[in-house]
Amino acid sequence: MIAKLTGIVDSVGTDWAVVDVNGVGYSVSCGNRTLSRLVQGERASLVVETFVREDRIHLYGFADNAERDWFRLLTTIQGVGSRLALAILGVLGPDQLTHAIASQDKTALTRADGVGPKVATRIVNELKDKVGSLSLGVPAGPAPAGGKAGAGGAVPDNTALGDAVSALVNLGYGRSEAFAAVVAAGRALGDGAGVSELIRQGLKELSQ
Missing domain, CATH: 1.10.150.20 (5' to 3' exonuclease, C-terminal subdomain)
Known part of the structure; x- marks a missing residue:
């Protein structure tokens, strides 16, 4: 099972690349973000997922x-x-x-x-x-009174976070960026932050 390839980028296509490893060319399917990092003739390393089918072995390559x-x-x-x-x-x-x-x-x-x-x-x-939620410091379920400590400090409960995100979305921001901004605001403000505070701090985060 191939888990990693390190060699010279021989060629790059619309959704694939060929990596020359000691004279052996491996054809690897890749997404656009990974392909954008590959330069023909330069050395590269790809993390690989190997799919074994009845009629072929297919390699999928990733930047990390x-x-x-x-x-x-x-x-x-x-x-x-x-x-x-x-x-x-x-x-x-x-x-x-x-x-x-x-x-x-x-x-x-x-x-x-x-x-x-x-x-x-x-x-x-x-x-x-x-x-997502745990790694972002947001409680996965209903938080106890006063919020729940998350990564980097206490964060407000899910209701306040959700209301603040909805408010920023209504102002025209994308849901993902609004969510990230409110999470950052919650970490900065800590336990007990209200919706209005989260919105103001979230707008500051978005303006940076």
């Missing part, structure tokens, strides 16, 4: 482990095959994808070619409890 792990997770969703997973990772990096899932930003997911509203909804619904 985070992209590879997201690829694995996305392909567990019904209707999301390897091609669609690469398309999603081509427009959303791991951090952006985490924000999109945690904030239930289906619009961000539909930026990927082939992802319609139904597929985006399925991805969000199936992954929202698996990713």
